[in-house]
Structures are given as structure tokens and as C-alpha cells.
Amino acid sequence: MADLLKVSIDFDTSHLIFPRLIGIILLLLGLVIVIRNRRALAGSGAMWSQTFQQMDKIRFFGTLALTIIYFLLMVPIGDLWPNTGLGFLICSIPFVLLISILYMHERTPRAMIPVLIVSVVAPTLVWWLFTYVFALTLP
Structure with a gap:
């Protein structure tokens, strides 16, 4: 017992x-x-065949490729600075940026400003929250 x-x-x-x-x-x-x-x-x-003809192939395959690259690179980059979560942070910033650019309809310099801000602020905020508030390590 x-x-x-x-x-x-x-x-x-x-x-x-x-x-x-x-x-x-x-x-x-x-x-x-x-x-x-x-x-x-x-x-x-x-x-x-109807689904494949109507789908946005660039966004579909681009999302698959970016997601696979993101997950494959996160651990090796994180191993350079173990238990700091920098692998997550360093990989997430370009991932969020590239995914956002991939799904944008209008890629003007004016439209890119919020994308750049979000791609830096959001992963940094998540990294800070997990590292310092919750005391959890990310890859």
C-alpha cells in the first residue's frame, strides 16, 4: 500500500x-x-482531386516545410545553450516571421511593421513567461 x-x-x-x-x-x-x-x-x-486543385499549394507546402525545419532546428540550437530556452527563442522568431509573411496577402513595407514587431515580441514574451514566471525550461 x-x-x-x-x-x-x-x-x-x-x-x-x-x-x-x-x-x-x-x-x-x-x-x-x-x-x-x-x-x-x-x-x-x-x-x-478537387481538394488538391483548389488548395493553396504554396501556403500548404510552405507551412509544412517551415514547421518541419522549425522542429528539427530547435533542439540542436537549444543544445548550444542548454536549459536556457534559447533554442525556442532563436528558432521561434524567424518561424513566426516567415509564417506571417507566407500568409500575408499584401506584403508592403507598411504591412510588415506589425509582423516584425509580433515576430519578436510574442516569442520573447512566451520565452520570458516560461523561463522566469513558470520556471520551465524550453528546448
Whole structure:
């Protein structure tokens, strides 16, 4: 009975709990979507060809590429300054900037000013909040 009240934390793998949990939830939700829409998905293929023709390919594939690069670079850059969260900060500023530019309809110098401000202030505020207020380290 005393073992039920003991908590042991393996700090080498404890940071992987939430990413795994979120991944499992996303897989389950994806499975529900596939089961729910199985007739449309397995149909003649018209839905897929229509979707692919109408989608904004530059923004779709640009978002995929930027997100993959963002996550691949965050840990190696963070390893240069361990336990400071600078990997998150250094990668998030260009990521937010490039994603914002990708989704802008009008890329004028005047429209870029708020994007530049947000791309610096938002990640810096999140980094400060997690580092100093919550005392949590980011990659």
C-alpha cells in the first residue's frame, strides 16, 4: 500500500509524456475522422482531386516545410545553450516571421511593421513567461 503513495520521476524521459499523449490523441482523432468519412475517402477520388486543385499549394507546402525545419532546428540550437530556452527563442522568431509573411496577402513595407514587431515580441514574451514566471525550461 505504501508503494501507491510513492512518486518517482525519470527526468531523462519525463519531458516526453505530453508530446506522446498529444500524438496519441491526434492519432485517435484522425482515426475517428477516417472512420466517419470512409465513404468519401474511399470513393472515386473526385474529392481528393478537387481538394488538391483548389488548395493553396504554396501556403500548404510552405507551412509544412517551415514547421518541419522549425522542429528539427530547435533542439540542436537549444543544445548550444542548454536549459536556457534559447533554442525556442532563436528558432521561434524567424518561424513566426516567415509564417506571417507566407500568409500575408499584401506584403508592403507598411504591412510588415506589425509582423516584425509580433515576430519578436510574442516569442520573447512566451520565452520570458516560461523561463522566469513558470520556471520551465524550453528546448
